[in-house]
Amino acid sequence: MGGGLVRIGVTVFPGSNCDRDALHAVELMGAEPVELWHADADLKGSDAVIVPGGFSYGDYLRPGAIARFARVMGPLEDFARDGGPVLGVCNGFQVLCEAHLLPGALLQNTHMRFACDRVRVRVETKETPWTSGCENGEELTLPIAHNEGNYFADPETLARLEDEGRVVLRYLENPNGSANDIAGVCNEGRNVVGVMPHPERVSDPALGSDEGLKILRSVLAEATV
C-alpha cells in the first residue's frame, strides 16, 4: 500500500439510514470515507468496507433479503473472499447473513418490540481486523436500535462458532433473545464481522462517548498492512 489515508467504503442501499453516520465516523477516525452506491460495479479502491445500518428496501420481505442482491454485493463478495475486512452493522449484519457471508440469521426480538437502548457488551476476541484494537474481555457500552436482532443459528453452527472463537461480541444483558447472548460473529476467514450494536454512534466525544472508535479504528492498522 502506498501513502495517503486508508479508504473505507460504506455501502448505501435504498433505505440505508446509518450510511451518513458511518461516513462521518470514518472521517473522525482519520480515514477517507468512500460512498459505495448500491448500483456501483466496484468498490472504488476501498481498503475496508462497512455495510451500515438502516432499513434497506424498507426491511421488506426480510431485513437484508433484497439488498443482498444489489449490484455492489458482487464485488463485495469477491473482496470478502479475498480476505478484505468487511464490517456489517445492524442491517449490515442482516445483509451479510442473507448473503451467506456470515452464518445464521437475525430473527425478530423475542419481546417483539423495537429496542433502542445502550447495552453493555464484551469483546470476545481481538483476532479480527475490527477488534484488534480492543482487549479480549474488554467491556463496552454500545447503542442498539433494532427490531430483528435475535441471532439464531442451528446447534452445530453455534457450537462451531464458540469452539472456533468466532463469537466477536457478546451481550452482558441479552436485550433481544439472541442465542448464547451473541451480539456479533465473524466468518471462518475472520475478515468478515457482523455486529448488531452501532459502534459508529459512539465515535464522537460530542455525543458523550467514543468507545465505538475502539472497534472502528482497529481496521486502520489492518488495512495499511
Place this chain on the structure above:
Amino acid sequence: MKVRVLVRPKEGILDPQGEAVRGALPALGFGGVKTVHVGRLIEMELESADDVDAMCRRLLANPTVEEYEWEVVS
C-alpha cells in the same frame, strides 16, 4: 398463471409472533388453540411455474430459518 407461496418458520424455531397470537386468542374467548405459527403469503402472477422453486430458495424464504410450499391456484 397464479401461484401461491406460503412461507413459515421451520419447526423448532422460536416464533414469537405465533406465541403472541396463541396467548391472545383465549383472552378474546377462543379456546382450544394448541399451536399457532405465523408466516407469510406471497401471491404471484407469472408466465410459468418453472422457476418458482428457485425463487423461493433464493429470495422468498430464508432456508436457514424458514420452509416453504407453493401451489398453482389457477
Place this chain on the structure above:
Amino acid sequence: MNVQETYSALGLSDSEYHRILELLGRAPNFLELSLFSVMWSEHCGYKNSRPLLKRFPNDGPRVLQGPGENAGVVEVGDGWALAFKVESHNHPSAVEPYEGAATGVGGIIRDILAMGARPVALLDSLRFGPLDEERNRYLFREVVRGIGGYGNAVGVPTVGGEVEFSRAYSGNLLVNAMCVGLIRTEDLVRSRATGEGNLVVLLGSKTGRDGIHGATFASDELTEESESKRSNVQVGDPFAEKMLIECCLKLLEEDLLVSLQDLGAAGITSSASEMAAGGGVGIDIEVDRIPRRESGMEPFEAMISESQERMLTVVAPEDAEEVLALAGRYGIGGTVVGRVADHGDLRVIEGGEVVGSVPAEHLADAPTYEREVVRPAYLDEIAKLDLETLPEPDDYNEVLLKMLAHPNLRSRRSIYGQYDHEVGTNTVVRPGADAAVMRIKGTKRGFAMTTDGRGRHCYLDPRGGGAATVAEAYRNLSCVGAEPVALTNCLNFGNPEKREGYYQLAECIEGMSEACEAFGVPVVSGNVSLYNETARGSIYPTPVVGMVGVLEDASRHATPAFKREGDKVVVLGGKMRPTDESPLAGSDYLEIMHGKVAGVPPKTGLTAEKRASDLVRDMIRSGLIDTAHDLSGGGNLVALAEMAMAGGIGFEYDELEVERTNKSGRALEILLGEDGADFLIAFREERWDEVQSALSGFAYDDIGYTGGERFRVEGLVDLSLDELRDAHERDLFGIPGEAVGGSEAVG
C-alpha cells in the same frame, strides 16, 4: 341526488354553496364541487379558527418564515436555520391507529422537506383514554408502533414527546406529530409557483383512492359510521418516503427546482391551488398523466386523493429531463402532470378538455366564521374546591409510590425504547430529560425541542391553561440550557359550533398569546384540529405547544439527573400563594389520590417565570450548574424522585421545616403543589457562594444534599432507589392488575 343533497354529502353548507355560486358566477360541476368541499373543510380551510389565530404574535428577530408556508423557520446562527411544525392526525388514528400515526409522521416530515430542509428530529404528543380499558391499550400500543415503524424506517430520530391518559380522551385520542429540519438559510425554499410555462412535476408514489374525503372526515365528529370509513385511511410506506427525501434534497442541491410543495390533506388540489394562489398564477393539471395505483379512478378522485409519499414541484422546462432522471436513480416516480399558467385558475384537464376550472385564490380562501365568545357555566362549577377538606396524607411513602406508578407520571422508557432516538449521530440529550438536545455538525451549536400540553388545566381555566402551556415549554427548554426562540402549536379542541368549544378555543389562544408576548417567543407555524368529540362529550381543550430553542454551545447543557454525591440542591421558587390560589387546584395529586378534577390552578406569573427560567439558563450556560429540572405533575416531590432515579443517587431533603416556615404552608402544598415557577437545581457545594450570588433577588430554598442509596424527606418519606424504580419503571404496555415481572402494575 339533487344539488342540495350532493353538496351536503360533500360537507358544504347552504351558505357555502351559495358563496361558491357567487364566486364562480355559475353553478359548479361535481368535480369543482369536490375541490371546494375538501379545500373548504375545517381541516384545510381553518374556517372557525382563522380569525382567532390572527391573535398570535408571529414576529421575532430570528424568524425567517412565519405562518403561511409549510413550516415556520428560525435562524440558529452560523448560517443555519431550523424549519419546524406540529400537525394532528387524530381522526385517522382513532380508526386505524398504526397507519394513522405512521402517516401522521410521514405527513409532517414532508412539510419540513417542502421548505428544503433535511428532517432531523421527530417528537410526538399523544393522549388516550385510561389504560384500564382494553380499547385504549390497543390504541396506545398501535400508535406507538406506528410512530416507531415509520420514523425508524425513514431514518429520522424520534427524540421527544409526551403522553397522557385521561377519561377526557376516551373515544378521541390525540396524535400530534412534530418534525424539525435543518437547513442553510440561503437554501430555504418556498412553495409559491412562478413562471408561466414552467412544468408541474409530481414526484413519489402512485396515486390511489387513499383518504378520499379524508379532509372532510377529519372535520366530522366520530361515529360508528366512521369505523366503516376505515378503507379511506391512508397507508404509509416509509421506504418510499426515505427515497423521496433523498431525491428532493438532491434536486435542491443541484438547483433543479423552482418550488416544492408536499401533498397532504386534499392532495394535488390543495398543493396546486396553494402553490398557484401563493404565486398569483394559475396551474393546469392534466389529470390523465397522474400515475394511478388503481384502475377506473375518476378525475375528482385523482385530484383529491391523499395517497402518501408524494411531492409536487415546479420545474423549468430545460431541467425536466434531469429531474426525471434523478427520480429514476432514487427509484421514485416522476411525471410531468401540468404547467404553470397565467390565468390564475386551478384547471383540471382530461383528454385535452377542461373538465373543471376554479380560481385558485378562491379555493385557498375558505369562508371564515366568527362566533360569540360566551363563558360557559361549567367553569364556575368546577372552580369550587374546598381545600379545607384536603387533609395531609398519613403516609407520604405510599403517596409517592402510587403517583410514580401512575401512567401519567411513570417512566416513558417503555415508549421511547421503541423509537430509534440516535440515528443521525446528532442526539446530545436523549429522551428522558426535560427537552431533547441535538447538535449541529461542524459547529459548536445545538438546538433543543419540547412538546407540551396541559388539557386538564385548560379545561379548568382556558386562558390560564393556555398561558401555562407556553410557560411549561419555555421552562423545559431553559432547564436544558436552551434559549427559546419560537413555537409551533396544534390546537386540539371540541366542536367550535358549540358555545363551550368556541370559548375554550378563543380563551386558550388569548392566554397563549399573552405568554408568547411576555416570553418573546412568536408562533411561526401550527395546525388546528377541531370537532374532537363524540356523543359522550368533548376532549379537554388541549393546545399542544412545540417549542424550539438554541444553544450556542451544545456541550453546555443540563439534564435532571443528579450527577454527584454531595451536591447541594436548591429549589428556586415563589412564595406561597394566598389560599384562594392553591397549588393543589387541578393538580396530579388531586386527580390521582382523590379522583378530583377541580379548582383553578394558580395563574402563571409570566414575568416571574421568565426571570427564573432565564436565570436557570444563564447558570447552565456559564457552567455553574449542570443539573436542573422544572416541576410539573406531582410537584417537587415527584421531580426530586425523578432526579434521584435518573442519576442513580439518593437524596436527603432535610430543610423541609425551614421551608415550611419561609413559605408558611403545609408540607402537602410544598411537596406536591404544582405552581409553575419552581425549579430544582443541583451543583457542587464549593460553588454555593457563586450560586447564591447568581440567585440574589430571587426567592429560593436550600433543601438538602444528594447522596446515598435512599430518598428521604425529613420524617415523611424514606424509600430506597429500588423501591422508587419499582414503581416508576413499570412497563406502560403491561396489563393493569397483572403481575409484571414480579411486581404489580397499577392501572
